[in-house]
Amino acid sequence: MIEVKDLSFAYRTGEADAVPALRDLNLKIEPGQLVAIIGHNGSGKSTLAKLLCAVLYPTEGEIRIDGVPVREENQWEVRRRVAVVFQDPDDQLVMNRVEDDVAFGPENLGLPREEIAERVRSSLEALGLVEIGGRLIEDLSPGQKQRVAIAGALAMRPRFLVLDEPTSLLPVPVARRLISTVGDLNRREGMGVLHVTHSMSEAALFERVVVMDEGCLVLDGTPAEVFRHVERLREIGLDVPLAASLAHRLRSRGTPLEGDILDGADLRNALAAVRESTAS
Amino acid sequence: MLELQRNVIFGQFVDTGSPIHKMDARIKLIATFVFIVASFLIDSFLGFALVLPLLALIQLISRVPAGYVLRGSRFFLGFLVFILFFQVLFYPGEVPESSYLWRWGFLSISTTGLYTAGILGLRVIFLYYVTTMLMLTTSLVDLTNGLELIFGPLQRIRVPVNELVLVFVIAIKFVPIFIGEVERLARAQTARGVPFDEGGAFKRARRLGRLLVPIFISGFARADLLTTAMNTRSYRGGRYRTKLRQLHSTATDWLMLLLVVAWMLAAWQLPDRLLS
Numbered sequence: 001m002i003e004v005k006d007l008s009f010a011y012r013t014g015e016a017d018a019v020p021a022l023r024d025l026n027l028k029i030e031p032g033q034l035v036a037i038i039g040h041n042g043s044g045k046s047t048l049a050k051l052l053c054a055v056l057y058p059t060e061g062e063i064r065i066d067g068v069p070v071r072e073e074n075q076w077e078v079r080r081r082v083a084v085v086f087q088d089p090d091d092q093l094v095m096n097r098v099e100d101d102v103a104f105g106p107e108n109l110g111l112p113r114e115e116i117a118e119r120v121r122s123s124l125e126a127l128g129l130v131e132i133g134g135r136l137i138e139d140l141s142p143g144q145k146q147r148v149a150i151a152g153a154l155a156m157r158p159r160f161l162v163l164d165e166p167t168s169l170l171p172v173p174v175a176r177r178l179i180s181t182v183g184d185l186n187r188r189e190g191m192g193v194l195h196v197t198h199s200m201s202e203a204a205l206f207e208r209v210v211v212m213d214e215g216c217l218v219l220d221g222t223p224a225e226v227f228r229h230v231e232r233l234r235e236i237g238l239d240v241p242l243a244a245s246l247a248h249r250l251r252s253r254g255t256p257l258e259g260d261i262l263d264g265a266d267l268r269n270a271l272a273a274v275r276e277s278t279a280s
Numbered sequence: 281m282l283e284l285q286r287n288v289i290f291g292q293f294v295d296t297g298s299p300i301h302k303m304d305a306r307i308k309l310i311a312t313f314v315f316i317v318a319s320f321l322i323d324s325f326l327g328f329a330l331v332l333p334l335l336a337l338i339q340l341i342s343r344v345p346a347g348y349v350l351r352g353s354r355f356f357l358g359f360l361v362f363i364l365f366f367q368v369l370f371y372p373g374e375v376p377e378s379s380y381l382w383r384w385g386f387l388s389i390s391t392t393g394l395y396t397a398g399i400l401g402l403r404v405i406f407l408y409y410v411t412t413m414l415m416l417t418t419s420l421v422d423l424t425n426g427l428e429l430i431f432g433p434l435q436r437i438r439v440p441v442n443e444l445v446l447v448f449v450i451a452i453k454f455v456p457i458f459i460g461e462v463e464r465l466a467r468a469q470t471a472r473g474v475p476f477d478e479g480g481a482f483k484r485a486r487r488l489g490r491l492l493v494p495i496f497i498s499g500f501a502r503a504d505l506l507t508t509a510m511n512t513r514s515y516r517g518g519r520y521r522t523k524l525r526q527l528h529s530t531a532t533d534w535l536m537l538l539l540v541v542a543w544m545l546a547a548w549q550l551p552d553r554l555l556s
Contacts, residue, residue, distance in 0.1 A: 053512050054512075055508050055511070055512060075511075076514060076516060079511070079512055079513075079514050080514065083512070083513075084512045086505070086508075086509060088505070090457060090502075091502055091505035091506055091509060092505070092506065092509030092510075092513075094450070094453075094506070094509075094510060094513075094515075095419075095420050095421050095453075096293055096419060096420045096421075096453060097419050097420070097421065099524075100419065100420065100421040100524070100525070103524040103525075104513060104515075105513040105514060106524075107521050107522055107523060107524060108513060108514040108515045108516065108520060108521055109514055109520075110520045110521060110522050111522055112522065113522065113523065113524060113526070116522065116524045117524060120524065134295075136293065136295060138456060152513065153513075156513065156514065
C-alpha cells in the first residue's frame with residue numbers, strides 16, 4: 001500500500017527561489033490498484049511520480065510504501081518495491097540488446113543467474129517481446145522501446161509500477177495497446193499501477209483517476225465520478241472525453257441518461273435506452 | 281544537409297552473428313590489445329602490408345559489409361589527412377639538404393617527412409580499424425563483462441573497475457545518440473537558414489561550432505536522466521551486481537589469439553630480417 005500523508009515538496013528548498021510543486025497532498029493507494037494520475041504541465045504529477053520511486057524526497061510530510069518511509073536512507077528498499085518507467089526510453093535503457101537491458105535491473109539486485117534468466121524470460125513474454133529479445137534496441141520502434149523499458153521495470157518484480165508519461169511520445173494506437181498491456185499485467189501479476197498522463201481518454205481506461213492541479217489533489221474517484229465535474233476539469237485546463245462531455249450537456253438539458261458514460265459505446269447504449277423508454 | 285549517422289560508425293554494434301561476434305569478448309579484447317601494441321612496434325611499409333591480409337580476413341569473417349565500414353570512416357579519414365598535411369609541412373625530420381623536395385620559410389616537404397607521415401597515417405588507421413572492429417562485433421554487455429574480468433584483479437588495489445567500465449560503456453552507447461542529436465540540431469538550424477553544406481572548409485567548420493553549446497547542454501541533461509533511471513533500476517555500483525551472461529572461451533578462440541600474436545610478430549620482425 002502507498003500512503004501519502006500531508007506531503008509537500010519544493011524544488012530548491014531553502015533558497016530564495018524555492019518552487020513549491022506539491023502542497024499538503026493526502027493519498028492512499030491499495031495494492032493492485034490501477035490508477036491514472038492526471039493533470040496538465042506543472043500540476044505536480046511528475047513530481048509525485050518521482051517522489052514515489054525515491055528520485056526526490058519529501059520536503060514535508062511523508063510517503064510510505066508498504067510501511068517503508070521514502071527517505072534517502074531507505075532509497076534501495078523503496079526502489080525494490082516501486083519500479084518506474086519514464087517518458088523517453090532512450091534515456092533509461094542502459095544496455096544495447098533487449099535481453100541485456102531487461103536483465104540490468106535484476107543484475108543490480110544481485111540475484112542468482114538462473115533467477116535473472118527466469119525473470120527476463122517471463123518479462124519479455126508478458127510484453128510480447130520474446131521474438132525480439134536478441135535484437136538491438138536502437139533498431140526498435142519507439143513503441144517497442146517503451147515496451148522494453150516496461151519489461152525492465154517488470155523484471156524487478158515491484159509491488160507498484162509507476163509510469164511517468166510513457167505514452168506521450170507515442171502515436172495514439174500504439175499508446176492504447178501499451179495501456180491495455182499494462183492493464184493485463186495489473187490483473188495477472190496483481191501489481192499496482194500508477195499511470196501519469198495528461199490524456200483524459202487514457203485516464204478513462206483506469207479504475208481510479210486522481211486529478212492534480214497546482215500541486216494539489218483536486219478530484220479523486222472512478223472515471224465516471226471524475227468526469228461528472230466537467231466545469232471543474234475545464235477550469236484547470238483538462239478536456240473531458242467527448243462522449244462524457246456530450247452526456248453531461250444532454251443531462252443538463254434534461255435528457256435522462258442512465259449509467260456511467262465514458263466513451264462512444266456507452267453513450268450510444270444510453271441514448272438507445274432513452275429512445276425505448278420514450279417510445280413505450 | 282549534414283549527414284553524420286551514415287558517416288560515423290565509431291561505437292556502433294552490427295549484429296551479423298558471425299564467428300567473430302561469437303568469440304569470447306576477453307579474447308577479442310586481448311587480441312585488440314596485441315594489435316594496438318603491434319601498431320606501435322611496426323615501423324615499415326612492408327610490415328603494414330603484411331598486416332593487411334589479416335585485417336581483410338577479419339573483415340570477411342565478420343560479415344560486416346566493407347562498404348559500410350569505409351563509408352562510416354569518411355569523416356575520420358578526412359580528419360586524418362588534414363592532420364598529416366600539417367605533419368608533413370612542419371616536421372621534415374633531421375635530414376640533409378638533399379632530401380628536401382620543397383622549402384619555404386619554416387614550411388617544407390622532405391622525403392623523410394613524407395615517410396614518417398605515411399607510417400604515422402597507417403599506424404592511426406590500423407589503431408582505428410581494430411578498435412572499430414572490436415566494437416562493431418561485440419555487444420555492450422560482452423564488452424563490459426570482458427573488460428571487468430580482465431581488469432578485475434585491479435580491484436584488489438581499490439581501482440573501481442566496475443564503475444569505470446560502465447562509464448566507458450555508456451560513453452560508447454551515447455556516441456550514436458549524440459550523432460543523432462547533432463543532426464537534429466543541424467536540421468533545426470538549417471530550417472532557420474544556416475547552410476551547413478555551403479562555403480569553404482573553414483566556414484563550414486565555424487558553423488559546426490554553433491552546435492557545440494546546445495550539444496553540451498543536451499548531453500548533460502541526458503546524462504542526468506540516465507543516472508536517475510539507473511538509480512531507479514537499483515544500480516548502486518558494481519559490487520552488488522550479478523551477471524546474466526557468462527563468457528566462455530573455446531579452443532578456437534585461443535587458436536585465433538595465437539594466430540594474431542604470431543602474425544603480428546611476423547609483421548614486426550620479418551621486414552628487418554628480409555631487408556638486412
